[in-house]
Amino acid sequence: MKKVVLTGHSKGLGKALASALVAEGCEVLGISRSRADEEQGLQQVTLDLSDMDALRQWLESRVLRSFLEGAEQAILINNSGVVSPVGALGTLANEDIVRSIELNVAAPLVLSNAFVEQTAGVPDRRILHISSGAGRRGMAGWSVYCATKAALDNHARAVHEDGVQGLSISSLAPGIVDTGMQADIRSCNAEQFPQVDDFRNLKEGGDLASPDETAAKITRILLSPGFGDSVIADVRNF
Numbered sequence: 001m002k003k004v005v006l007t008g009h010s011k012g013l014g015k016a017l018a019s020a021l022v023a024e025g026c027e028v029l030g031i032s033r034s035r036a037d038e039e040q041g042l043q044q045v046t047l048d049l050s051d052m053d054a055l056r057q058w059l060e061s062r063v064l065r066s067f068l069e070g071a072e073q074a075i076l077i078n079n080s081g082v083v084s085p086v087g088a089l090g091t092l093a094n095e096d097i098v099r100s101i102e103l104n105v106a107a108p109l110v111l112s113n114a115f116v117e118q119t120a121g122v123p124d125r126r127i128l129h130i131s132s133g134a135g136r137r138g139m140a141g142w143s144v145y146c147a148t149k150a151a152l153d154n155h156a157r158a159v160h161e162d163g164v165q166g167l168s169i170s171s172l173a174p175g176i177v178d179t180g181m182q183a184d185i186r187s188c189n190a191e192q193f194p195q196v197d198d199f200r201n202l203k204e205g206g207d208l209a210s211p212d213e214t215a216a217k218i219t220r221i222l223l224s225p226g227f228g229d230s231v232i233a234d235v236r237n238f
């Protein structure tokens with residue numbers, strides 16, 4: 001049995017990924033603050049992953065350990081993320097910077113560590129970080145988001161060097177996907193985010209990928225025997 005732990009399964013790309021993985025016969029444990037529609041093969045946990053105390057308590061509850069029991073292939077997808085806070089340095093609220101780092105970086109790293117510890121006997125283990133092109137270049141107004149996604153990329157590189165038995169890892173940029181996050185981006189003003197008109201034009205031009213088509217590509221990459229050959233990857237190159 002393939003068992004998948006997926007953060008941010010309630011909306012956007014994660015919701016499409018949950019459906020695609022269930023359709024592939026995977027058992028999925030979704031973790032978000034809100035719930036998705038009930039679906040056969042999908043178990044759901046309601047958790048705020050920017051709350052480190054709540055995450056620690058949940059890991060102590062053994063729900064993750066019992067979900068992973070009996071897996072022949074175990075997968076963790078770190079997908080939850082926020083683009084906020086958006087704005088130039090000096091204009092951001094410090095608590096928003098910390099919340100972004102907790103959700104976008106601390107939670108994926110803590111979950112990855114727990115996942116590897118709790119899947120010691122599983123022959124095929126895979127970790128997928130949902131990264132961003134923004135982690136691979138600097139973009140005005142997105143210093144926090146760019147830094148958090150760059151952190152995931154370098155975490156994947158270093159974990160790959162660890163050479164953990166049976167573990168493959170990849171940090172994958174999903175392209176520009178028509179989700180709530182893109183709506184948030186388009187609602188920024190140009191002072192906060194100078195490139196906002198480019199993103200509005202992409203939407204108006206119908207140039208955003210749909211969550212379903214992106215999820216189908218990611219699922220293919222994730223379940224393929226070559227997963228992890230590219231530790232730093234971009235959906236658009238597959």
Ligand SMILES: NC(=O)c1ccc[n+]([C@@H]2O[C@H](COP(=O)([O-])OP(=O)(O)OC[C@H]3O[C@@H](n4cnc5c(N)ncnc54)[C@H](OP(=O)(O)O)[C@@H]3O)[C@@H](O)[C@H]2O)c1
Binds near residue numbers: 032048049132180
């Ligand atoms: N859309 C794009 O164009 C794009 C481009 C590059 C990278 N990405 C990356 O793709 C991933 C998915 O983004 P998306 O576009 O699908 O965004 P989205 O539509 O805003 O969905 C974000 C998901 O993360 C969950 N989430 C947010 N805050 C959370 C919290 N505190 N605790 C637990 N879960 C939380 C949300 O669930 P709840 O609200 O229910 O908690 C939701 O399921 C993100 O990592 C994003 O950085 C997206």
